[in-house]
Amino acid sequence: MTMKDRLTVTIDSSLAARVRRTAHLRKTSVSGVVEDSLRTSLQGGQRTRRPFVERWAGRFSVAATSSDSPRLNALKSKYGLK
Numbered sequence: 653m654t655m656k657d658r659l660t661v662t663i664d665s666s667l668a669a670r671v672r673r674t675a676h677l678r679k680t681s682v683s684g685v686v687e688d689s690l691r692t693s694l695q696g697g698q699r700t701r702r703p704f705v706e707r708w709a710g711r712f713s714v715a716a717t718s719s720d721s722p723r724l725n726a727l728k729s730k731y732g733l734k
Contacts (some may be wrong), residue, residue, distance in 0.1 A: 714733050
């Protein structure tokens with residue numbers, strides 16, 4: 653078993669509530685969530701992030717346009733946009 657050090661951290665109350673919910677969903681402790689997050693953030697370049705497309709898919713919409721642009725129509729068709 654690994655020895656652990658106790659550490660006191662002060663964070664915003666809304667962030668604390670999110671951490672508690674996350675811990676509950678992951679069936680772990682708040683300390684576990686914080687430890688995992690710190691370990692991940694301190695690994696630097698080894699951190700695995702979802703690609704931009706996965707993070708932002710479905711969050712954008714095409715603005716209404718009055719011109720009939722062939723390029724815009726091709727992109728709309730390619731990406732299934734209306």
